[in-house]
Amino acid sequence: MAIIVQKFGGTSVADAEKIRRAAKRVIKAVENGFGVVVVASARGKQTDQLIADALELNPNPPKREMDQLLSTGEQQTVSLFAMALDAMGYDAISFTGSQIRMMTDSAHTMARIKSIGAERIHKQLDKGRIVIVAGFQGIDKDENITTLGRGGSDTTAVALAAALGAEECEIYTDVDGIHTSDPRIFKNAVKMDEISYDEMLELASFGAGVMHPRAIEFGKKYDVKIHVRSSSNETDGTMIIHEVPQMEGVIVSGATVKKDMAKVGLVGVDNVPGNAAKVFAHLAKAKVIVSDIIQTEISDKKANLSFMIGISDLAAAKKAVEQIKDEINCEGIFVRDDIAEVSVVGIGMRTHYGVAEKMFTALAEAKVNIDSITTSEIRISCAVDEDQAEDALKVICAAFELDKPPEQRSTSD
Numbered sequence: 001m002a003i004i005v006q007k008f009g010g011t012s013v014a015d016a017e018k019i020r021r022a023a024k025r026v027i028k029a030v031e032n033g034f035g036v037v038v039v040a041s042a043r044g045k046q047t048d049q050l051i052a053d054a055l056e057l058n059p060n061p062p063k064r065e066m067d068q069l070l071s072t073g074e075q076q077t078v079s080l081f082a083m084a085l086d087a088m089g090y091d092a093i094s095f096t097g098s099q100i101r102m103m104t105d106s107a108h109t110m111a112r113i114k115s116i117g118a119e120r121i122h123k124q125l126d127k128g129r130i131v132i133v134a135g136f137q138g139i140d141k142d143e144n145i146t147t148l149g150r151g152g153s154d155t156t157a158v159a160l161a162a163a164l165g166a167e168e169c170e171i172y173t174d175v176d177g178i179h180t181s182d183p184r185i186f187k188n189a190v191k192m193d194e195i196s197y198d199e200m201l202e203l204a205s206f207g208a209g210v211m212h213p214r215a216i217e218f219g220k221k222y223d224v225k226i227h228v229r230s231s232s233n234e235t236d237g238t239m240i241i242h243e244v245p246q247m248e249g250v251i252v253s254g255a256t257v258k259k260d261m262a263k264v265g266l267v268g269v270d271n272v273p274g275n276a277a278k279v280f281a282h283l284a285k286a287k288v289i290v291s292d293i294i295q296t297e298i299s300d301k302k303a304n305l306s307f308m309i310g311i312s313d314l315a316a317a318k319k320a321v322e323q324i325k326d327e328i329n330c331e332g333i334f335v336r337d338d339i340a341e342v343s344v345v346g347i348g349m350r351t352h353y354g355v356a357e358k359m360f361t362a363l364a365e366a367k368v369n370i371d372s373i374t375t376s377e378i379r380i381s382c383a384v385d386e387d388q389a390e391d392a393l394k395v396i397c398a399a400f401e402l403d404k405p406p407e408q409r410s411t412s413d
């Protein structure tokens, strides 16, 4: 029997009405002959509410207890979902992450999946049941409940699709698919019919909130077709797939903004072997996730070193660099907490020139100062003042004609 995984995000299961609507989708797939595995998120803003409840009692709650608490949001949804299906005359059974042996490491609140026990699910599917699995959660080797990080239900769904050898993983959400940019900021953003895993990974990592980056990694590694689509209509959404040659003709597929970033600069560090290693060892020990590392030699004696982090890691990062400052003869520490990053992404960049020029010109014309620039093979990112970030995104989207489908852009071939 062909299997399909259908994941419903928080807004798609927010109330009884929406759960019923989602259940109808499931039934449709069942009637089409699929074995259906549903992955569900916590309803509406439930996870935010649980976090607020925790912080009311403890400003720095133990991460293990946080996972124990947050996992209950998804647990409620899956049992309600199974009840809804039962009321509609379909046989369904719900499971928590631990019940299907969703094994993770022990990094509470940001655990990574290690293995999944697919047998229990296969057994239930073979009995003709619909299986509903709680997203976002697993257990570590000592049976502690873990969670996969905010938005992690996507990763549960794609990982399950991989483990079950599913035909496809459908991600049902409150938008029609992946857009060229955030429609809340650039309102003429258009839906993409397809996008490559690599581009989607860059977009997701650099601010596109619509999918959890780890889910894309799983999809690429295990060849899972991912279809991001709306739970409120039948229209096709966006397929995330392996790269095909035509994709190179599109120079820029999408643009993103990532807010709540901070930048730490170490000025005039001794230019000798081992200093960068020392700095990042301290940051790693403080569990700070770092991006966009830039080091430049400014003389044969000294170098400048800077990196970007999420604002929530700023206090820990500052503490870590203060500890190492004297040992590396750093002349000064420079911190910015009002920074955002705008990015353009496209695999066509590999074979077209002028992309950087176009982006920087658009920013210059809008009088946006660029703080720093970083690139990958298929991405250019500029750090800018947070106040100007939305305007920066809009002018970049206009410059690359992200309000039109690729074939209508003058920049595509």
Ligand code: ASP
Binding pocket: 009, 010, 041, 042, 047, 048, 073, 135, 136, 149, 150, 151, 152, 153, 154
């Ligand atoms: N409920 C979790 C969150 O709000 C996981 C998810 O929705 O994917 O982040």
Ligand code: MG
Binding pocket: 009, 151, 154, 209, 210, 211, 212
């Ligand atoms: Mg999500």
